[in-house]
Amino acid sequence: xxxxxxxxxxxxxxxxxxxxxxxxxxxxxxxxxxxxxxxxxxxxxxxxxxxxxxxxxxxxxxxxxxxxxxxxxxxxxxxxxxxxxxxxxxxxxxxxxxxxxxxxxxxxxxxxxxxxxxxxxxxxxxxxxxxxxxxxxxxxxxxxxxxxxxxxxxxxxxxxxxxxxxxxxxxxxxxxxxxxxxxxxxxxxxxxxxxxxxxxxxxxxxxxxxxxxxxxxxxxxxxxxxxxxxxxxxxxxxxxxxxxxxxxxxxxxxxxxxxxxxxxxxxxxxxxxxxxxxxxxxxxxxxxxxxxxxxxxxxxxxxxxxxxxxxxxxxxxxxxxxxxxxxxxxxxxxxxxxxxxxxxxxxxxxxxxxxxxxxxxxxxxxxxxxxxxxxxxxxxxxxxxxxxxxxxxxxxxxxxxx
Amino acid sequence: xxxxxxxxxxxxxxxxxxxxxxxxxxxxxxxxxxxxxxxxxxxxxxxxxxxxxxxxxxxxxxxxxxxxxxxxxxxxxxxxxxxxxxxxxxxxxxxxxxxxxxxxxxxxxxxxxxxxxxxxxxxxxxxxxxxxxxxxxxxxxxxxxxxxxxxxxxxxxxxxxxxxxxxxxxxxxxxxxxxxxxxxxxxxxxxxxxxxxxxxxxxxxxxxxxxxxxxxxxxxxxxxxxxxxxxxxxxxxxxxxxxxxxxxxxxxxxxxxxxxxxxxxxxxxxxxxxxxxxxxxxxxxxxxxxxxxxxxxxxxxxxxxxxxxxxxxxxxxxxxxxxxxxxxxxxxxxxxxxxxxxxxxxxxxxxxxxxxxxxxxxxxxxxxxxxxxxxxxxxxxxxxxxxxxxxxxxxxxxxxxxxxxxxxxxxxxxxxxxxxxxxxxxxxxxxxxxxxxxxxxxxxxxxxxxxxxxxxxxxxxxxxxxxxxxxxxxxxxxxxxxxxxxxxxxxxxxxxxxxxxxxxxxxxxxxxxxxxxxxxxxxxxxxxxxxxx
Numbered sequence: 030x031x032x033x034x035x036x037x038x039x040x041x042x043x044x045x046x047x048x049x050x051x052x053x054x055x056x057x058x059x060x061x062x063x064x065x066x067x068x069x070x071x072x073x074x075x076x077x078x079x080x081x082x083x084x085x086x087x088x089x090x091x092x093x094x095x096x097x098x099x100x101x102x103x104x105x106x107x108x109x110x111x112x113x114x115x116x117x118x119x120x121x122x123x124x125x126x127x128x129x130x131x132x133x134x135x136x137x138x139x140x141x142x143x144x145x146x147x148x149x150x151x152x153x154x155x156x157x158x159x160x161x162x163x164x165x166x167x168x169x170x171x172x173x174x175x176x177x178x179x180x181x182x183x184x185x186x187x188x189x190x191x192x193x194x195x196x197x198x199x200x201x202x203x204x205x206x207x208x209x210x211x212x213x214x215x216x217x218x219x220x221x222x223x224x225x226x227x228x229x230x231x232x233x234x235x236x237x238x239x240x241x242x243x244x245x246x247x248x249x250x251x252x253x254x255x256x257x258x259x260x261x262x263x264x265x266x267x268x269x270x271x272x273x274x275x276x277x278x279x280x281x282x283x284x285x286x287x288x289x290x291x292x293x294x295x296x297x298x299x300x301x302x303x304x305x306x307x308x309x310x311x312x313x314x315x316x317x318x319x320x321x322x323x324x325x326x327x328x329x330x331x332x333x334x335x336x337x338x339x340x341x342x343x344x345x346x347x348x349x350x351x352x353x354x355x356x357x358x359x360x361x362x363x364x365x366x367x368x369x370x371x372x373x374x375x376x377x378x379x380x381x382x383x384x385x386x387x388x389x390x391x392x393x394x395x396x397x398x399x400x401x402x403x404x405x406x407x408x409x410x411x412x413x414x415x416x417x418x419x420x421x422x423x424x425x426x427x428x429x430x431x
Numbered sequence: 432x433x434x435x436x437x438x439x440x441x442x443x444x445x446x447x448x449x450x451x452x453x454x455x456x457x458x459x460x461x462x463x464x465x466x467x468x469x470x471x472x473x474x475x476x477x478x479x480x481x482x483x484x485x486x487x488x489x490x491x492x493x494x495x496x497x498x499x500x501x502x503x504x505x506x507x508x509x510x511x512x513x514x515x516x517x518x519x520x521x522x523x524x525x526x527x528x529x530x531x532x533x534x535x536x537x538x539x540x541x542x543x544x545x546x547x548x549x550x551x552x553x554x555x556x557x558x559x560x561x562x563x564x565x566x567x568x569x570x571x572x573x574x575x576x577x578x579x580x581x582x583x584x585x586x587x588x589x590x591x592x593x594x595x596x597x598x599x600x601x602x603x604x605x606x607x608x609x610x611x612x613x614x615x616x617x618x619x620x621x622x623x624x625x626x627x628x629x630x631x632x633x634x635x636x637x638x639x640x641x642x643x644x645x646x647x648x649x650x651x652x653x654x655x656x657x658x659x660x661x662x663x664x665x666x667x668x669x670x671x672x673x674x675x676x677x678x679x680x681x682x683x684x685x686x687x688x689x690x691x692x693x694x695x696x697x698x699x700x701x702x703x704x705x706x707x708x709x710x711x712x713x714x715x716x717x718x719x720x721x722x723x724x725x726x727x728x729x730x731x732x733x734x735x736x737x738x739x740x741x742x743x744x745x746x747x748x749x750x751x752x753x754x755x756x757x758x759x760x761x762x763x764x765x766x767x768x769x770x771x772x773x774x775x776x777x778x779x780x781x782x783x784x785x786x787x788x789x790x791x792x793x794x795x796x797x798x799x800x801x802x803x804x805x806x807x808x809x810x811x812x813x814x815x816x817x818x819x820x821x822x823x824x825x826x827x828x829x830x831x832x833x834x835x836x837x838x839x840x841x842x843x844x845x846x847x848x849x850x851x852x853x854x855x856x857x858x859x860x861x862x863x864x865x866x867x868x869x870x871x872x873x874x875x876x877x878x879x880x881x882x883x884x885x886x887x888x889x890x891x892x893x894x895x896x897x898x899x900x901x902x903x904x905x906x907x908x909x910x911x912x913x914x915x916x917x918x919x920x921x922x923x924x925x926x927x928x929x930x931x932x933x934x935x936x937x938x939x940x941x942x943x944x945x946x947x948x949x950x951x952x953x954x955x956x957x958x959x960x961x962x963x964x
Binding site: 068234238239240242244246247249250251253254255256258259260261303318319363 | 584732755756758759763765767772773774775777778779782783787788790791794797798799841
């Protein structure tokens with residue numbers, strides 16, 4: 030029975046990706062209107078620069094996450110890799126030019142280049158370690174990268190403390206960066222954006238137009254079949270995890286430049302989940318084999334636009350709500366992608382006792398969030414509204430399927 | 432079931448099908464893949480709801496909202512793909528969702544265990560109810576499904592191709608079980624491709640084609656030939672691929688191949704296997720499931736355990752492949768046994784699935800070119816006769832036969848000299864099978880050496896020039912085409928033990944034991960090509 034070919038692009042992008050574009054536009058428009066300061070109206074350039082920088086930084090390692098996810102794996106260690114990368118670069122420069130580093134003076138081109146190269150090398154080594162743990166030791170990718178998620182941050186902190194203890198008068202949990210090269214990177218937003226753009230194009234060509242890219246898709250789609258088709262699956266995995274770790278270390282350099290400090294305690298903490306979220310919102314399947322670069326780029330933009338919207342609309346303590354909003358948005362985006370099936374297959378969103386309990390749960394959640402941000406009365410109202418709406422959905426569903 | 436119609440997006444799966452089944456009857460339902468057999472049965476068992484039509488059981492109209500409702504009405508279905516939780520015990524699976532509980536509301540394991548044990552004993556199944564289900568053989572898992580149906584006290588049992596994964600002796604045991612169920616008044620709806628089974632068991636036979644009811648006849652009033660004709664909509668000419676093929680030089684030689692199996696009491700998966708293959712020849716490998724057919728092909732292809740000993744010579748030169756990649760480079764191709772699990776890439780389109788092993792030929796300046804890829808796959812897709820709406824259609828939308836042709840196309844692109852086919856027609860309907868036979872014959876005539884395993888003996892007898900028989904990892908017989916009969920092969924495949932289920936460790940090692948070797952004489956002196964030499 031011939032099936033319509035839904036996987037192919039309609040016009041430039043796939044349908045789900047056009048929906049993402051629309052969602053981005055809506056989020057921006059909403060922020061422009063709702064934000065009491067109207068900063069999107071009055072200082073558009075500043076907003077664009079902010080979102081562009083954050084998107085580029087997230088996008089760089091979200092591309093790495095995309096490649097790993099398409100290959101059927103998962104890399105949970107990106108956030109710690111970001112911390113390790115900054116620390117390795119700073120430590121290397123500290124070792125090469127300790128006096129300049131401590132005196133907040135330029136350390137020289139050679140030290141910068143060696144520092145950055147050391148970071149990327151660290152990424153390669155971590156990727157190799159992941160691939161070895163997964164293919165030779167046969168750990169599940171989730172376990173292997175969970176171990177490095179906790180392990181690498183510790184390692185970065187230990188490296189930072191022992192190198193500062195050895196090379197400077199006092200032991201320290203962070204290393205300040207004052208070289209003009211990193212200042213330039215920090216002050217010119219087009220640099221990370223350009224790097225992200227080039228990396229996106231390279232990754233896109235890699236995934237769609239090279240043999241290796243096809244093998245990545247095949248590996249993620251059906252690993253055993255890929256091996257039996259003569260693909261060296263272990264080597265393909267090696268590449269995928271190295272790509273994932275090296276993009277994270279590249280992003281780590283930018284984070285370090287951005288904050289003018291290598292601070293392994295907190296730098297990049299939790300970012301791995303943002304990268305995975307960007308990839309998933311962009312249409313990657315965690316089962317492997319499915320995903321696109323344009324999808325992930327749009328996913329990263331969408332995520333950053335939403336986070337920016339939260340910080341613009343909620344003036345004080347926006348970072349408190351950031352995780353909550355990102356979580357909700359990921360759930361909604363992935364649910365919307367399945368909505369077609371939901372309607373067609375007769376599946377119900379609120380079935381049985383679970384559905385019944387989900388209605389008050391969601392209503393309380395909704396009311397709680399609103400009352401904390403906009404006051405108790407609005408919270409009560411929105412909780413009641415949500416309960417009514419969901420109740421109606423359940424009623425409608427039960428009418429539809431006897 | 433009256434006037435049942437079921438539509439899926441883009442296709443009418445069932446159009447106005449009416450089916451009447453008497454109490455205590457075994458009603459066989461035949462049809463090619465995609466004829467609507469499984470859909471009809473899924474409607475009966477509540478998996479799908481019909482768009483039109485009514486169901487009546489015992490004269491009362493019923494309407495099932497789900498499988499639970501159908502179970503309450505006494506209908507149990509045993510799916511083709513078994514639906515068991517591998518990590519739970521047999522007893523837990525049988526009572527899954529309907530667990531017996533003690534007065535405290537806790538699980539009453541001993542009671543379930545006993546009840547399950549009784550059910551299994553009544554099915555001649557010797558596994559313990561405490562066994563982990565995943566460790567059972569497919570045949571025993573099937574019996575667990577049947578035990579589950581029995582525990583429901585189902586009055587109607589639907590079996591969807593129950594023997595497709597069973598060995599002959601397991602099938603025989605299943606047949607005995609079926610007869611007992613029928614004697615107890617259970618009604619059975621039996622879906623099968625296999626005419627011999629259908630004609631042994633069925634009281635009446637219904638044929639479906641393209642979602643329509645073709646006809647229902649009593650077994651006595653028809654012939655397998657007629658049924659097959661109704662299934663495909665035409666009379667099938669008996670396949671004859673046996674015209675002489677010319678053989679070339681010796682291509683492959685396997686000497687004393689042994690593959691150890693440390694964690695098993697038998698100690699080996701393959702023991703002391705020797706045979707030869709010439710170019711332009713089809714060597715059939717017969718054997719029950721677990722006899723080592725797949726292991727033999729995988730070892731040659733470098734896809735199995737690397738621990739084997741012995742000698743594999745390709746063109747007279749000893750080879751030992753550590754990875755399928757190396758075997759590909761030596762121009763060996765292997766079409767794997769389980770298409771969905773080991774062959775297909777569901778996320779790649781038809782072209783992507785076909786070009787996968789020879790992608791470097793579809794590049795221009797190091798990058799894949801969509802046009803070159805289309806050109807590359809066009810030839811093998813045409814040669815194998817894949818029916819597809821286009822090379823960029825989804826591979827999962829094709830029928831099993833066409834998917835298999837795509838995989839053969841994939842390997843033809845690598846220009847193999849040796850083609851290993853592991854049960855290539857499993858789950859493929861009759862019409863497509865005939866096309867695959869013709870294709871395999873054509874490839875062989877073009878000079879390929881082919882090793883073919885199959886769980887269906889007629890297939891081997893149709894295609895192969897010679898047949899070797901494996902039993903419990905040992906080579907027990909070799910027949911030329913003229914010598915081979917189903918009877919002889921079965922005897923060799925069961926290793927001389929009519930009930931091999933009880934004997935987990937048959938002692939067939941000694942060459943001096945009479946009756947085990949069907950071809951007389953010491954193995955190594957035997958002429959390799961049978962009586963044609």
